[in-house]
Amino acid sequence: MKFQPLADRIRPTTLADVVGQPHILGQTGLLRRIVESGNIPNMIFYGPSGVGKTTVASIIAAQTERKLYRLNATTASIADIKKIFDELGTLMAPNGALIYLDEIQYFNKKQQQSLLEFIEDGRITLIASTTENPYFYVFHAILSRSTVFEFKQIEAADIQPAVRRAFSLADASLHVPEEVCAYIAAACGGDVRKAINAVELLVQTAGGDTVTMEDAQQAAQRSSVRYDRDGDQHYDILSGLQKSIRGSDPDAAVHYLARLLASGDLISACRRLMVIAAEDIGLAYPQALPIVKACVDMANQLGLPEARIPLADAAILLATSPKSNSGIAAIDAAMADIHAGKSGDVPAHLKDSHYAGAKKLGRGLTYQYPHSYPNHWVRQQYLPDAIKDAQYYTYGDNKLEQKAKAYWDSIKK
Structure with a gap:
């Protein structure tokens, strides 16, 4: 007798028996209502493995009395789908076919485009599943003809x-x-x-x-760590780490850092902490940058598991530090002007004048050396003429930047 895994023997046969997914399979869930109506559209099931995507597709096929064909995009080809298409209307598939295409993200663009001629025929219903975000990996024409359902991690x-x-x-x-x-x-x-x-x-x-x-x-050792360095979980956890630090929540920051380190992803943790130090703490506490860099250097020299210690210090320091995004706001505003073509020639008095003939070209003739003036400052134009009044930097409302603002306001009166 052929061995049947326990996971297959225990697989639910009705939607009522499916574990989790109440947002789509509950009494008022859209997917449940679609299945009960019997009018099944092309669908994309998106979510991590082991949360019921294949099970629900099997239940749909059984309830609609359609023959279910299971294909995996890592090994299947368009020829396999054409073979199914040729069986339509025969004794093999009298009521049409439901194709469950697992891991559709492994079909290239040409293969996904070829799917269109089959699913638009009406006799084939496609249920594609993917563990990756379909809006990044599934061809737009397939998306526009399908309803996307997100299956979530089960409690x-x-x-x-x-x-x-x-x-x-x-x-x-x-x-x-x-x-x-x-x-x-x-x-x-x-x-x-x-x-x-x-x-x-x-x-x-x-x-x-x-x-x-x-x-x-x-x-069950270590199976609780659900993480893929190239998948959605990677970017979701990094996003959770940065937003927790930005929101000054040290407990959440340490939680997301732990999830990165438990998966062995030391590089991503180090890179993101340095970004956060510059982007979210920035000029409110500039010393955070060299401190975090020192923690990162120490972590890379120690390696895991000891690396967790300086990185935890860095995460907690950043989460509990005052916050300012004035630096990134300033450079992004300046970059936006550059990309929009708002620029101009460097003013003549600022141009390099350390070569023979510079004076003949009018370079640096009227430049005023700030250190020769009181408080090491003198009023002169630095931006190009076309954008001479542009303002990119706005002092943050933290203590350090406001102190700097007060100083320069008093000097520049």
Whole structure:
């Protein structure tokens, strides 16, 4: 008899049995209402692995009495879809076909374009799934003909009943303490399939009539870390880190830093902390820049796990520091003018005059040396004539910048 994984044996057959996703599968959820109507559009299921995308596609196929064809874009080709298309209307697919194309982001643009002629025929319904943001990786013409549904990471409390049910189905005679079920549900990182696979491993290797916490920890080790350096999770966690520091929340900052470091991503953590020091703290506390750079240098010399210590210091320092974005606001405003063509020739009195013939060209003739004047300042024009009145920098409202403003206001009166 062919072996069937426990995750397949326990797979739900109705939407009511699907774990999680209440925002789309609840009583008023749009996807649930679409499935119950029987009029299934082309759809894209977007979300992390193990959250029910394949399961829901199978339920849709069963409820609409359509033949389900499962393809994976890493190995499938347009020829495979053409073969399915040729079977339409035969005994193989009398009611049309539903193609579940997993990991559609691995189809190149030409392959995705070729999909259009098949899904526009009406006899094929496409449900594509992807763990990557479809708005970055799926061809626009496919997106415009599809409805996108986001499947979210499942909470541990929702996974725990599924873990208990999996143990009962696999071996009802085993004694499984509730804390073991809770641990597996929490350690799987929102991936139901991982949790069920851990259950299957524990049942197969059970050394007695009780599943111990030690065995559960071995079976589910580190699976709670859901992270992909090239995927959405990477950028979402970096965004969470920066916005937490910008919002002066040291606890959240340390949390997101820990998620980066737990995945071994030291480089991204170091780069983002240095960016934050300049972008979000900036001139409110300029000393933060060399301090964070020193922490980053120390972290790179130490390596993980010790690197977590100076980086935690840096994250907490930044989160609890005064904030100013006046520096990035100034350079972005100046760059916007440059890109818009608002520039001009460098004023003649500022041009380089350290060469023979410079005076004949009028270079530097009227330049006034600020150090020769009281307070090392003299009024003269520095910007090109075309934008001589432009103002890019606005003093931040923090203590340090306001002190500098007060100083220069008194000098420039």
